[in-house]
Amino acid sequence: MSANILKNLISSNLNMKNVYAYSINSGNVSLTDPVFLVTEILKDPTNYGGDRFNSMNEELQVQIYYPKETTIDVDSLEDNFLNLLQENKYRPFDISGHVYTPDNQTIVITYKFNHVKEVA
Structure with a gap:
């Protein structure tokens, strides 16, 4: 359950209380406070050898929701977030811009990451 692993990584390193898988x-x-939602996009066996796969290519998505009138330094939070994930070998492949959602009056940004998980 890679979403749970990533949720725990974000929660423990960024001191965020609103992180959900x-x-x-x-x-x-x-x-x-910002709300992080972590979901899985794709799990794909890869790196075959000896008729077995040796790793799993995982694609994960993280959406960050901010209150409309946030006082948080969004750039700093997102820079720290991206640095944390890159240090743990999560590579971004798609980052949307910030979007305002009129239905629930939040600002949201979506990040998509690749991660290769070694399989024993």
């Missing part, structure tokens, strides 16, 4: 627990969300 697969779905957001809306009853437990702070409306003043």
